[in-house]
Amino acid sequence: MYTSSLQQNILAELHHELASTRRILERVPFDQADFKPHPKSMSLWQLATHVVNLLAFKTLFVTHDSRDFLDPNAPKPGPTPTSHAELLERFEEYSTTLRKELQAxxxxxxxxxxxxxxxxQVIFDHPKGTALRIMGLNHSIHHRGQLTVYLRLLDIPVPGLYGPSADDKN
Known part of the structure; x- marks a missing residue:
């Protein structure tokens, strides 16, 4: 449903994208964590972890006014998850925090x-709502798309994200 509230529009989009992202993350095989489709690519596990950690980054857009990559005291995500269950737990934790902060x-x-x-060096200086859309949601969707390619290359069925996937039709 359309609403004129920026906050409500972002929350609605976030709700949809988080559900889609979870479906992808559920299929990431921990036993193939080191898989890389190319030497310059992140490993499957690095990419999946990055997708999850971006949720904490999106929360920063809501709760802070800036982030300096050179600041050693700046908030950082936790250590790399060591199991599939831990990855999904972090996803749920970071998703809940982001939703809560955005709702508030x-x-x-x-x-x-x-x-x-x-x-x-300024990388990005825009309204928080714009930061959430461009550097948050769009960035995450980009990397989630990469994850779908990794799954396809590993012959793991890819779930539909914006309608049925080729695997859903079989």
């Missing part, structure tokens, strides 16, 4: 800027 936010708050930078 306001439309006005989401219009305040978030600056992503590396020292003096």
């Amino acid at each position: 936010s306001t439309n006005e708050h989401l219009t305040h800027n978030f600056k992503l930078h590396r020292g003096e």
